[in-house]
Each structure stands twice: as C-alpha cells, then as structure tokens.
Amino acid sequence: MVRVGSVLNVLSVVLMIFAFAMAAPLAVSFFYGDGALRAYDAAVLITFTAGLALWAGTRGRRRELKPRDGFLLVALTWTVVPAFATLPLIIHLPDLSFTDAYFETVSGLTTSGATTLSGLDKLPPSINLWRTMLVWIGGMGVVVLAVAILPLLGAGGSQIMRAETPGPMKDTKLTPRITETAKGLWVVYVLITVACIISMKAAGMTWFDAVAHAFSTMGLGGFSSHDESFGHFRSPAIEAVTIFFMLVAGINFGTHFVAFRRTSFKPYRADPEAGAYLAVVILSCLGIAYFLFANSVYPNFVTALRHASFNVVSIATTTGFSSTDFSQWPIFAPVWMLFLSCFATCSGSTGGGIKMVRAELMVRQALREMVRIVHPHALIPIKLAGQTVENNIVFAVLAFMLVYGGTMTTMTMLLAASGLDIVTAFTAIVACLNNMGPGLGKVGPATTYAALNDFQTWICTAAMLLGRLELFSLLVVFTPAFWRK
Amino acid sequence: MKIVILGAGQVGSSVAESLVSERNDITVVDTDPVRLRNLQDRLDLRTVVGSASHPTVLLEAGIEDADMVIAVTQNDETNLVACKLAQQLFNVPTRIARIRATDFLGEERILSQECFAIDLAICPEQVLTDYIVKLIEFPEALQVLEFADGKVSLVAVRAFQGGPLVGHQLKDIRKHMPSVDARIAAVFRGDASILPEGDTVVEAGDEVFCLAATEHIRQVMREIRRMDKPVRRVMIAGGGNIGQRLAEALETNYVVKIVDHNKRRCEILSGRLDSALVLQGDATDESLLEAENVDEMDIFVAVTNDDENNIMSCLLAKRMGARRVVALINRRSYVDLLQAGQIDIAISPAQATIGTLLAHVRRGDVAQVHALRRGAAEALEAVVHGDAQSGPLVGKKIEDIELPKGTTIGAIVRGEEVIMAHHDTVVRAEDHVIVFVTNKKLVPKVEKLFQVGVGFV
Numbered sequence: 045m046v047r048v049g050s051v052l053n054v055l056s057v058v059l060m061i062f063a064f065a066m067a068a069p070l071a072v073s074f075f076y077g078d079g080a081l082r083a084y085d086a087a088v089l090i091t092f093t094a095g096l097a098l099w100a101g102t103r104g105r106r107r108e109l110k111p112r113d114g115f116l117l118v119a120l121t122w123t124v125v126p127a128f129a130t131l132p133l134i135i136h137l138p139d140l141s142f143t144d145a146y147f148e149t150v151s152g153l154t155t156s157g158a159t160t161l162s163g164l165d166k167l168p169p170s171i172n173l174w175r176t177m178l179v180w181i182g183g184m185g186v187v188v189l190a191v192a193i194l195p196l197l198g199a200g201g202s203q204i205m206r207a208e209t210p211g212p213m214k215d216t217k218l219t220p221r222i223t224e225t226a227k228g229l230w231v232v233y234v235l236i237t238v239a240c241i242i243s244m245k246a247a248g249m250t251w252f253d254a255v256a257h258a259f260s261t262m263g264l265g266g267f268s269s270h271d272e273s274f275g276h277f278r279s280p281a282i283e284a285v286t287i288f289f290m291l292v293a294g295i296n297f298g299t300h301f302v303a304f305r306r307t308s309f310k311p312y313r314a315d316p317e318a319g320a321y322l323a324v325v326i327l328s329c330l331g332i333a334y335f336l337f338a339n340s341v342y343p344n345f346v347t348a349l350r351h352a353s354f355n356v357v358s359i360a361t362t363t364g365f366s367s368t369d370f371s372q373w374p375i376f377a378p379v380w381m382l383f384l385s386c387f388a389t390c391s392g393s394t395g396g397g398i399k400m401v402r403a404e405l406m407v408r409q410a411l412r413e414m415v416r417i418v419h420p421h422a423l424i425p426i427k428l429a430g431q432t433v434e435n436n437i438v439f440a441v442l443a444f445m446l447v448y449g450g451t452m453t454t455m456t457m458l459l460a461a462s463g464l465d466i467v468t469a470f471t472a473i474v475a476c477l478n479n480m481g482p483g484l485g486k487v488g489p490a491t492t493y494a495a496l497n498d499f500q501t502w503i504c505t506a507a508m509l510l511g512r513l514e515l516f517s518l519l520v521v522f523t524p525a526f527w528r529k
Numbered sequence: 530m531k532i533v534i535l536g537a538g539q540v541g542s543s544v545a546e547s548l549v550s551e552r553n554d555i556t557v558v559d560t561d562p563v564r565l566r567n568l569q570d571r572l573d574l575r576t577v578v579g580s581a582s583h584p585t586v587l588l589e590a591g592i593e594d595a596d597m598v599i600a601v602t603q604n605d606e607t608n609l610v611a612c613k614l615a616q617q618l619f620n621v622p623t624r625i626a627r628i629r630a631t632d633f634l635g636e637e638r639i640l641s642q643e644c645f646a647i648d649l650a651i652c653p654e655q656v657l658t659d660y661i662v663k664l665i666e667f668p669e670a671l672q673v674l675e676f677a678d679g680k681v682s683l684v685a686v687r688a689f690q691g692g693p694l695v696g697h698q699l700k701d702i703r704k705h706m707p708s709v710d711a712r713i714a715a716v717f718r719g720d721a722s723i724l725p726e727g728d729t730v731v732e733a734g735d736e737v738f739c740l741a742a743t744e745h746i747r748q749v750m751r752e753i754r755r756m757d758k759p760v761r762r763v764m765i766a767g768g769g770n771i772g773q774r775l776a777e778a779l780e781t782n783y784v785v786k787i788v789d790h791n792k793r794r795c796e797i798l799s800g801r802l803d804s805a806l807v808l809q810g811d812a813t814d815e816s817l818l819e820a821e822n823v824d825e826m827d828i829f830v831a832v833t834n835d836d837e838n839n840i841m842s843c844l845l846a847k848r849m850g851a852r853r854v855v856a857l858i859n860r861r862s863y864v865d866l867l868q869a870g871q872i873d874i875a876i877s878p879a880q881a882t883i884g885t886l887l888a889h890v891r892r893g894d895v896a897q898v899h900a901l902r903r904g905a906a907e908a909l910e911a912v913v914h915g916d917a918q919s920g921p922l923v924g925k926k927i928e929d930i931e932l933p934k935g936t937t938i939g940a941i942v943r944g945e946e947v948i949m950a951h952h953d954t955v956v957r958a959e960d961h962v963i964v965f966v967t968n969k970k971l972v973p974k975v976e977k978l979f980q981v982g983v984g985f986v
Contacts, residue, residue: 419806419808419820419821420820421788421808421809421810421817421820421821422806422807422808422809423792423795423796423798423799423807423808423809424799424806424807425796425799425800425807427800427803430803431800432796432799432800
C-alpha cells in the first residue's frame with residue numbers, strides 16, 4: 045500500500061528546498077533592478093509556506109519510503125513543483141494564463157525548451173534566468189538533487205532515483221552509498237556547467253547570456269533569452285562551443301563521473317552508448333550538410349556544415365536551440381533531425397527520447413530473431429559492451445517501445461482531433477515526448493507553442509512529463525495495482 | 530621417490546597410474562573413500578581419506594618425508610593451500626599444483642616461493658585445449674607435439690596413397706626436399722614399430738612420426754599424404770571446461786558452433802563467447818546435427834565428460850558427413866578400440882596432459898615428455914649436462930652413443946639452433962636432445978644416459 049502521508053512529508057521538504065532555488069533569480073533581479081523583485085518575494089514566500097504547512101500537517105506520518113512510494117513521490121514532485129515554479133511568471137506577467145505558465149515551467153523542468161512566450165529579449169533578466177535555471181535543475185533531476193542534499197530518503201533513495209533517472213538499466217550504483225552517487229553526479233554536472241559558462245563567455249557572450257545559455261545547454265533544454273535563439277549571436281565560435289557542450293551533455297553523466305574520478309578517457313570507450321551516439325550524430329551532421337549543399341540551400345559546403353552541425357546536434361540531443369529556421373530546409377532534413385531526437389541521446393544524460401541504449405537493444409533483438417530462424421536451437425545472447433543483457437531487460441525495453449509508440453499515436457490523434465494539421469500535431473508530440481522543443485509547422489523553430497489552444501497545450505504538457513519520466517514512472521501511478529493493498 | 534598425490538579424480542588417478550609404473554612410492558589423498566578403494570585395488574599404492582588441505586591429513590599421508598607433492602584436487606584453492614603448507618610446514622622440495630583459474634596465473638608473484646610456493650602449475654584442460662587446437666591447425670596430423678619452446682615439432686601422420694614419399698625409401702625424402710632437414714623418427718605398421726632406416730619403404734596406412742623444425746612441418750607432411758583443405762568450420766560437442774576453452778581459442782579464426790545440453794551452461798557460454806554460435810541440445814540428436822549442417826563441418830570435436838556420448842556423437846557426425854571427427858575418450862580400452870576406425874582421432878586426456886608433469890618426476894634433467902600412441906611410446910626432451918668425463922654423452926658422435934634398441938635420437942636444439950641428428954653429429958653440454966622411445970619400458974635406460982656422474986658410480 046502506498047503511504048501517501050509519508051510521501052507528502054518528503055514532498056514538503058522538496059518544496060522548501062525548491063523555494064530556496066528561487067532565491068537565485070531574486071538576487072539577480074535585485075542586482076539588475078529589473079522590476080520583478082516583488083514577484084519573487086511573493087513566490088518564495090508562498091512556496092515556502094506551502095511546504096512548511098504540508099510538512100507540519102504530515103509530520104507524524106514520516107516513515108522510510110518503499111520503492112512503490114518512490115514512484116508516487118516522483119510523479120507528485122514533477123507535477124507539483126512546476127506549479128509552484130509558475131508563481132514568478134504569473135505574478136510578473138499578469139496576461140499569462142496558468143495553462144501557458146504551467147506549460148512553460150514543465151517545459152523547463154523536463155528540459156524540453158518548448159515555449160509559449162515571445163518577446164524574450166524584453167523580459168526581465170531574472171525571469172529568463174529562472175526559465176533556464178528550471179532547465180538546469182530538471183536536467184539532473186529534482187529528486188536526485190533532494191537525495192544529494194538531504195539524506196531524508198534513506199535506503200529507499202536509490203529506488204526513487206531509479207524512477208527519475210532515464211535509461212533501461214539503472215542497477216549500477218557508482219558509489220556504495222546513494223547519497224554519494226547523487227552528490228557525485230551533481231558535482232560533475234556543476235563542474236561541466238562552470239566550464240561551459242566560461243567557454244561561452246570566452247566565445248563572446250555577455251556573462252548573463254553565458255550563464256543562461258549554459259544552464260539551458262547542459263540541461264539539453266533549449267530555452268534562450270532571445271527570440272532568435274542562437275541566430276541572435278551570429279557567431280561561429282559561440283555555436284562551436286555550444287555544439288561541444290551539447291554533445292557532452294548527451295553522454296551518460298555516470299560515465300562522466302567515472303571518467304572524472306579516474307581522470308581518464310577509458311570509461312567513455314567502455315560506455316556502450318557513447319560511441320554509437322557520437323557516430324550517429326556526427327555522420328548525420330555531415331550527411332545533412334551535404335544534402336543542404338547539394339540542394340543549393342547554402343552556397344558553399346562550409347556554411348552548410350556550420351548550420352547543419354548546430355541544428356542537427358541541437359535537435360538530435362533534444363536541446364532545441366536553433367541558429368536558423370530549419371523548418372524551411374527541404375523536408376528530409378528536419379524530419380531526419382526529428383527522427384534522431386527520438387533515440388540519439390544516452391541513458392543517464394540530460395537528453396530525452398527513448399535513448400541510444402534502447403535503440404541498440406532493439407536492433408540486436410531484431411537481429412537475434414533473424415538468427416534464431418536459421419538456428420532454432422541456438423542460444424543467442426544480446427550483448428552490450430561485452431556484457432550479456434538479461435532477457436527481462438529486453439522485454440522491458442520492448443514494452444517501453446510499445447507504450448512509447450502508443451502514447452505518440454494517441455496524443456497525435458488527440459491533437460489532430462482538436463483541429464491541428466497533422467504535421468503540427470505529430471511534430472509537436474514528437475518534440476514534447478522527446479523533451480526536445482521545436483517541431484515543424486505551427487510549432488516550428490521560428491514560432492512558439494502560443495498558437496495552441498488550452499486543450500492542446502495540456503496535451504503537450506502531459507507529453508513532456510511522460511517523456512521526462514520515461515512513461516512507466518508516471519503511468520504506474522495510474523494503474524489500479526499500484527493503489528491496491 | 531616418495532610422492533604424495535592430492536586428489537584422486539581423473540588427473541590424480543592417471544598421474545598415480547603412470548608414476549606407479551615408474552617405481553615410485555605413491556600415497557593418494559582424497560575425500561571419497563570409494564574412489565580411493567578402486568585405485569588401491571588396481572594399483573600398488575597407499576591411500577588416505579581426508580581433506581587435502583588439512584595438515585593432519587597431510588601428515589598421515591607421510592608428507593614429512595615426501596620428495597614431491599602433486600596437488601590435483603578439483604579445487605584451485607585447496608591445491609594452493611596444500612602446496613603452501615607442504616613448503617612452510619613440511620619442507621617438501623618439489624610442489625606441483627593444478628591451477629585452473631587463469632586469474633592465479635596472471636601474476637607471477639602468486640606462485641612464487643614467498644606466496645603459494647608452487648614449482649609447477651599445470652592446467653590439464655588448457656594442455657588438452659592446446660593439443661586439440663594444434664590438431665585443427667594441422668588437420669592432416671594425428672598428433673602434433675612441440676619441443677624446446679616450440680622450435681621443434683613432432684607430427685604423427687598416417688601415410689596415404691598419393692603422398693610423394695609413400696612407396697619410396699625414407700632416404701628419398703632428401704631428394705624431394707633438399708632444403709628441408711627432417712627426420713623420420715619412427716614408423717608404426719599395425720601395432721608393430723619399424724625402426725626407420727634409410728631403405729625402409731613407407732606404405733599406405735603406416736603411422737609415420739617425423740621430426741622437423743616447426744616452420745617446416747607443413748612441407749614435411751605434404752610428403753606423406755596429400756594435404757586437405759584448411760579447416761574453416763568447427764563444431765564442438767560439449768561446453769564444459771574444455772569445450773569452452775576450445776571455443777574461446779578457435780572463435781576468432783574459425784567458424785565455431787558449440788553444442789551443450791545444459792541450458793544454464795549454454796547461457797554462460799554465450800556470455801563468454803563472442804562470435805561462436807551456442808546451441809542448446811543433445812550432441813547425439815540427429816535432427817539438431819542436421820539442422821546445423823554437420824555435413825559441412827571440417828572438424829567435429831566431441832569433448833563432453835562422457836566417453837560413450839563422445840563416441841556416439843562422433844560416429845553419428847561422421848556418418849552424416851563431417852569431414853573429420855575427434856573424440857575425447859578417457860577409457861584406454863575404448864581408445865585402442867576406436868582409433869583409426871571410424872573415429873579419426875581418439876584423444877586420451879590422461880596421456881595428453883601428463884607429459885609436463887612426468888618431465889618433473891623423471892631422473893636426469895628432462896625438459897619435456899610426450900606420450901605417443903596412447904602411452905606405448907614416448908618422446909622426451911632431455912638436457913645434456915656435465916663434461917667429457919662425468920657425462921656419458923658429452924663429446925660423443927651420435928653413432929657412438931649406445932642407445933637401447935628401439936630408441937633414436939631425433940634432433941638436437943643448441944641455443945636457438947635446431948640440428949637434425951645425423952650419425953656424425955657431436956653432442957655437446959647443455960644441448961637439448963630429443964629422444965624417441967618406441968617402447969616405454971626402455972625409458973629408465975634412456976634417463977640414465979642423461980644423469981651426470983654415472984661414469985663414477
């Protein structure tokens with residue numbers, strides 16, 4: 045039986061921590077004097093009070109969480125926290141509806157980067173920082189952060205982190221204690237982010253832009269403080285730096301962690317996904333560049349390569365930055381990029397989609413079935429990096445693929461039924477479910493999701509949450525078995 | 530010599546058997562009294578029931594005045610502990626242990642005098658695997674043995690009609706291959722050995738043993754029989770210790786299929802092997818063999834731990850069209866029954882693996898011993914010591930050495946150089962001499978030749 049009381053108790057603590065996170069934009073607002081100060085005062089106060097009240101109300105129910113409680117905690121965290129995160133937006137922008145604000149914060153925390161806001165350049169810096177900070181926090185995970193800061197989850201912490209961490213195989217603990225693992229992951233995340241900020245500054249951004257875009261890049265989110273996204277900078281150097289850090293953030297942070305600790309590159313070679321991920325993305329860049337050049341979109345190959353690299357890496361890693369309106373390219377290019385976003389990033393990275401490791405397992409499973417037809421008696425293992433993968437993991441991946449496909453179809457149909465054209469409907473769902481951001485048609489890189497009505501916006505919000513929590517962690521809460529004693 | 534053997538399994542028993550026949554005092558220790566009784570009934574030795582790593586049991590086995598302890602229990606750790614105790618507590622001069630796990634062999638210090646103090650680590654499964662791998666590399670050979678760190682090889686080949694040398698005198702080999710120095714060490718016709726002379730004529734069906742520098746081996750074999758197509762496809766029946774090692778050794782260069790009936794074992798195998806195909810089923814199941822195209826196999830190797838199973842699956846595979854079948858057979862009576870029949874090669878594991886161990890037990894400085902023809906004959910590599918006075922061999926021409934009848938000196942390895950023995954070759958100190966003994970009874974006489982100081986006794 046799920047113990048709602050103790051789950052709410054932990055949630056209250058998460059909320060209180062989250063209230064402190066709002067102090068950062070508050071300070072920025074104070075520093076810039078951008079007029080949004082009052083919004084943060086209120087937001088911090090409301091969030092903290094709500095957390096405190098909830099905590100006081102559930103104090104007596106505090107118990108060690110069980111794995112099942114973990115799923116509820118994760119589901120609640122990821123739906124309740126974005127609601128509180130809307131406070132600064134709603135208070136500062138009275139015209140913004142709750143639907144759109146909630147879409148915006150979910151988009152941030154799930155690292156999607158789809159936005160309903162326009163006129164970003166005119167927004168107060170603190171609001172833009174808040175948006176990108178949500179991406180950054182959501183990238184590594186709210187619960188992971190809670191586990192890292194507070195030992196409040198005890199042994200159940202690993203189960204709960206598992207519900208939040210993307211990828212099919214989560215049993216490998218990097219350190220003996222889960223708190224240490226969570227801390228280690230966050231430390232590596234912070235270090236790489238700092239490196240990203242400095243590189244972006246060195247490449248020519250202002251400090252503010254560097255911080256905001258580094259947050260957005262490392263979380264593979266795609267929020268920008270400019271309407272034109274990276275088109276605003278017109279700087280190959282900035283694009284190159286961003287490409288590099290997007291590629292880095294698309295690799296499993298567990299692998300980064302091991303590489304940092306051993307100060308060696310070997311863990312990357314042993315990673316079963318990193319190689320395939322880089323190969324697919326880089327080959328796609330070259331292929332698309334050649335395609336654009338051959339179709340005379342750009343006058344020379346170098347320009348084609350520059351735009352192709354940035355946008356392909358951005359979409360394939362599910363970031364969603366753009367340096368140009370790639371929806372104007374011949375249709376093969378953007379569709380291929382959307383296809384890449386479905387599977388290119390590694391498990392344990394900040395990217396979305398079904399993850400490279402699942403794609404690899406699927407390909408191997410398909411090959412295995414074919415070999416099995418020829419050799420009915422053969423016992424053929426599925427191997428990743430020399431290790432045999434248990435069959436139950438393969439089944440779980442198959443089920444995941446099925447649910448993924450089913451979710452995508454159902455939601456596309458819902459959007460189409462509500463009146464969207466099929467290209468917009470399909471690409472919006474692909475973009476949201478993969479936590480990527482821009483789609484094609486009405487939700488293309490040059491436009492925003494403001495074109496959608498409330499119903500359609502809520503569908504997209506749900507798609508982003510399902511995508512970030514990899515379907516099962518969220519869907520399991522809605523099954524009767526979950527609530528049965 | 531007083532020898533304590535720990536473990537009376539397959540290896541322990543066969544070691545005991547060959548050592549008893551060489552007149553040693555043997556005590557065998559094992560936890561299984563039934564096994565020990567069987568051994569005691571058959572051979573003239575003493576047995577002690579108990580755990581081989583317990584000091585009291587070792588004492589009871591008389592380890593205090595043993596010259597050598599041979600730890601060949603199933604368990605690596607027991608063997609390691611027993612050897613350490615033998616060195617530390619009982620001062621046994623020579624300690625030999627069977628070590629299966631390659632992990633223990635990776636680091637030299639583990640077996641050093643300070644650590645587990647093992648003079649010789651043997652792994653019968655590995656020796657057997659190497660043996661079979663050689664047979665697959667040289668599919669025409671019945672046996673391929675190496676001496677002097679692989680510089681010299683001895684191959685046993687069955688002569689076939691059509692080989693250039695078949696029907697000719699042995700001395701013609703010189704005319705055929707002027708550049709290659711090879712020596713026919715022995716010829717067996719039926720069960721009788723023929724001492725090879727220059728005018729001996731090789732007939733089809735003879736089992737010819739030739740000795741040559743390793744790089745010339747293929748050329749020499751071509752003289753005696755036409756060469757087959759090189760092996761590409763191998764099927765292994767039995768995925769135990771040997772099957773697994775074999776598949777691991779072969780899978781990079783050959784197309785390997787390995788069959789085992791145990792599902793769990795198959796899972797382990799498929800996890801360990803990269804390109805070999807693991808099949809779960811019975812190796813004597815006709816439909817499985819047919820579905821997996823046994824008729825396309827260049828070599829079918831049966832290495833399960835069951836003799837009958839190996840024999841039956843080999844016979845079946847041969848009937849269904851496998852080019853060459855090799856069976857691992859423990860029982861010596863079966864080996865004699867089947868070799869050269871429908872089964873191309875019958876391997877007796879005891880004979881194949883015991884060589885390195887025997888080399889350690891022998892008097893004189895014997896570097897390598899290989900049993901030939903199921904132990905009836907023997908080839909040994911011995912080191913010549915002493916000088917013209919003390920050593921019986923130093924400074925003598927081959928033709929002057931008084932060898933027992935049925936014994937030939939095949940080759941001499943001097944440093945890096947390989948010299949085929951001719952009647953006027955002079956033996957020097959520190960030469961490695963490869964001696965071919967057609968009858969095992971003559972071995973002690975040969976050993977005596979290599980003992981220093983015999984002249985003064």
